[in-house]
Amino acid sequence: MQLAAYIGRRLLFIAPQLLGIVLVSFLLIKTIPGDPAVLMLGPTATPEAIASLRAKMGLDKPILTQFVIYVKALAHGDLGTSWQTTRPVLEDLLQRFPATVELVTFGLLIAILIGVPLGLAAAVNPTGWVARVADIYGLSAGAVPDFWLALVLIYVFYTLLGALPPPLGRIDLALVPPVQVTGIYTIDALIARDWEAFGSSAAHLVLPVATLGLINAGPILKMTHATVEKMLQSDFSRYEVLCGMPPRTVIRNALRNALPSIITIMGVLYGFLIGGAVLVEIVFSWGGAGQYAVQGVLNSDLYPVLGFVLFSAIFSLVVYLAVDLIYFAIDPRIGH
Amino acid sequence: MQVVAEHAARPDATEPLLAVRNLRVEFPTALGDSRVVLRGISFSLLPGEIVGLVGESGAGKTTLARSLLGLPPVPGRITAGEVLFRGTDLRALPERDLRRMRGKDLSMVVPNPRGELNPLLTVGEQIAVVAQVHLGISRKKAREKALDMLKAVQIPDPRRRFDAYAHQLSGGMAQRVVIAMALVCSPSLVISDDATSGLDVTVQSQILDLIRALAEKQRSAMLFITRDVGITAHFCDRVAVIYAGQIMEVAPRHAFFFEPSHPYTIMLLAAFSHSPELRHRWTVPDVKRRTVEGAAGCSYADRCPLAQERCRTVEPPLAQLGPGHFSKCHFPVVR
Numbered sequence: 001m002q003l004a005a006y007i008g009r010r011l012l013f014i015a016p017q018l019l020g021i022v023l024v025s026f027l028l029i030k031t032i033p034g035d036p037a038v039l040m041l042g043p044t045a046t047p048e049a050i051a052s053l054r055a056k057m058g059l060d061k062p063i064l065t066q067f068v069i070y071v072k073a074l075a076h077g078d079l080g081t082s083w084q085t086t087r088p089v090l091e092d093l094l095q096r097f098p099a100t101v102e103l104v105t106f107g108l109l110i111a112i113l114i115g116v117p118l119g120l121a122a123a124v125n126p127t128g129w130v131a132r133v134a135d136i137y138g139l140s141a142g143a144v145p146d147f148w149l150a151l152v153l154i155y156v157f158y159t160l161l162g163a164l165p166p167p168l169g170r171i172d173l174a175l176v177p178p179v180q181v182t183g184i185y186t187i188d189a190l191i192a193r194d195w196e197a198f199g200s201s202a203a204h205l206v207l208p209v210a211t212l213g214l215i216n217a218g219p220i221l222k223m224t225h226a227t228v229e230k231m232l233q234s235d236f237s238r239y240e241v242l243c244g245m246p247p248r249t250v251i252r253n254a255l256r257n258a259l260p261s262i263i264t265i266m267g268v269l270y271g272f273l274i275g276g277a278v279l280v281e282i283v284f285s286w287g288g289a290g291q292y293a294v295q296g297v298l299n300s301d302l303y304p305v306l307g308f309v310l311f312s313a314i315f316s317l318v319v320y321l322a323v324d325l326i327y328f329a330i331d332p333r334i335g336h
Numbered sequence: 337m338q339v340v341a342e343h344a345a346r347p348d349a350t351e352p353l354l355a356v357r358n359l360r361v362e363f364p365t366a367l368g369d370s371r372v373v374l375r376g377i378s379f380s381l382l383p384g385e386i387v388g389l390v391g392e393s394g395a396g397k398t399t400l401a402r403s404l405l406g407l408p409p410v411p412g413r414i415t416a417g418e419v420l421f422r423g424t425d426l427r428a429l430p431e432r433d434l435r436r437m438r439g440k441d442l443s444m445v446v447p448n449p450r451g452e453l454n455p456l457l458t459v460g461e462q463i464a465v466v467a468q469v470h471l472g473i474s475r476k477k478a479r480e481k482a483l484d485m486l487k488a489v490q491i492p493d494p495r496r497r498f499d500a501y502a503h504q505l506s507g508g509m510a511q512r513v514v515i516a517m518a519l520v521c522s523p524s525l526v527i528s529d530d531a532t533s534g535l536d537v538t539v540q541s542q543i544l545d546l547i548r549a550l551a552e553k554q555r556s557a558m559l560f561i562t563r564d565v566g567i568t569a570h571f572c573d574r575v576a577v578i579y580a581g582q583i584m585e586v587a588p589r590h591a592f593f594f595e596p597s598h599p600y601t602i603m604l605l606a607a608f609s610h611s612p613e614l615r616h617r618w619t620v621p622d623v624k625r626r627t628v629e630g631a632a633g634c635s636y637a638d639r640c641p642l643a644q645e646r647c648r649t650v651e652p653p654l655a656q657l658g659p660g661h662f663s664k665c666h667f668p669v670v671r
Contacts, residue, residue, distance in 0.1 A: 235451045236452055236453060236454045238452075241407060241438075242402070242405060242407060242438060242439070242444050242446070243438060244435050244438030244439035244440060244470060245465070246435070253456070257455065257456055330456065331455070331456060332455075332503075333501070333503050
């Protein structure tokens with residue numbers, strides 16, 4: 001009951017939080033120089049044509065009025081139209097956002113699968129070779145740019161070995177994407193029992209997911225290493241050793257105590273990667289939401305950018321809520 | 337004393353349960369050399385005996401307690417000596433075997449238990465795990481045993497406290513939990529490291545009575561470490577005084593309180609005395625502890641009101657003064 005009330009309260013706060021986020025990004029985007037009317041009509045347009053298009057788009061009105069108009073439309077589920085794709089932003093995003101979520105989710109999973117065990121092993125035996133490997137890995141994962149790693153992986157696995165498909169989108173160009181349910185091709189293909197589409201989309205996922213996983217395992221590894229090591233040196237771990245607990249139990253309990261920090265970094269990474277994976281999206285022509293937003297910024301296409309901000313804000317808020325709920329589940333000291 | 341008498345009737349009474357010989361613990365320093373925290377500690381405990389160990393903070397009490405279990409505080413290292421438990425040298429045992437004895441045969445009651453308990457597990461669970469691991473009993477049995485222990489340490493409403501977390505307990509209750517954990521496997525030796533520091537005086541005496549009663553009931557021997565010399569008067573069979581990592585005096589309780597011989601012991605007793613005259617005579621302005629490691633002579637010489645030239649040059653031996661009464665002093669006070 002208490003928990004439900006808490007979740008309700010958090011969800012209630014999401015609306016004003018979003019409004020604030022949208023207002024700030026609206027004002028920020030408006031300060032970027034560049035007139036969409038000029039860009040739309042091209043270099044040969046007459047001033048009259050530009051003026052009339054500006055009036056049509058509402059660009060001649062004061063900024064706050066424009067904002068109110070946008071928010072009113074938003075309330076009806078209208079996120080505006082992109083002048084580049086000439087389609088409603090909502091439609092575009094519903095297609096592209098799942099692509100990014102798919103990429104980022106699998107990437108993060110790989111990062112966790114690499115980072116947590118390696119960090120744990122390094123913390124348990126700080127002088128062993130695993131710790132040394134982990135140290136070097138943590139350093140290089142922070143130093144190597146993701147798009148560069150992506151290019152290297154493409155060179156090795158596509159150009160040299162030919163083992164994986166070319167970096168051109170999410171599925172083989174000759175195949176029809178599965179019917180959209182979640183927008184995540186691998187899952188949709190499973191639902192449709194379309195094994196060919198599943199195989200192709202999974203194969204297309206391998207390299208971008210590996211890129212994101214390898215790069216983002218760095219911070220997870222470092223956090224796991226540092227917190228588990230701290231927990232193993234803490235009084236309660238020492239006391240467990242004094243009580244003759246087997247090393248396995250001591251390590252498991254230390255990891256449990258370190259989990260809140262590790263999950264926090266995972267949550268932060270998850271929210272960050274929605275926009276932060278954009279370079280990887282570009283390298284693999286992923287057609288994701290990040291790429292869409294960057295195109296919008298470059299071409300003064302306001303509504304896709306705002307739509308993206310809105311989507312990723314909701315995504316982050318949901319992720320943070322989930323992280324907080326996990327804290328509740330792990331730590332009895334919180335919220336009672 | 338009654339407990340000792342009981343054991344005296346048994347044929348193995350002369351075999352000490354624990355015998356520490358020449359234990360030396362060093363802490364490496366950043367400069368590459370090391371600081372000696374315990375030097376040549378020797379003492380023994382008979383089965384069922386309660387021995388008090390008194391000393392000021394920094395004397396090496398906790399280091400000694402943990403070193404007996406083979407776990408000196410980080411980064412300390414045991415560099416010499418033997419810890420014989422039932423005749424086996426614990427230092428020679430592989431870690432695996434030693435681990436099986438910790439918490440089962442030799443257990444420890446720690447101070448400040450709320451920081452020592454795992455914050456994410458219920459206290460009942462933590463007691464049960466100790467029983468489950470060491471006694472090889474089922475989880476259900478272990479939980480029953482843990483609940484029995486919580487009852488034995490007289491925690492109010494034990495069924496509810498079983499599912500409580502460390503942060504939900506008061507200091508006194510957490511102390512009881514740690515005692516329950518230390519005694520759940522009926523160990524033959526309990527080391528109590530300053531178990532009652534930080535508790536109210538009233539709670540303190542309850543806890544002390546409890547430890548003694550339970551230890552006696554289980555016939556556990558006990559090494560009772562404390563800063564409060566008054567506490568040892570209540571229930572220790574023998575009392576030892578530790579100063580700067582060395583044992584200065586050991587004596588049966590009666591001799592310790594009525595015929596103290598080492599000037600440091602007398603100073604400790606005077607500090608707890610109600611006689612202003614005695615306190616005044618034996619209170620020495622705190623001279624900085626000697627900084628020169630391994631300086632010749634008695635380590636207490638710089639603070640000793642009776643020190644003479646010889647004390648600064650020749651280290652006194654731990655000499656016998658009476659039955660079971662030893663004092664490490666050239667000029668023991670004899671009445």
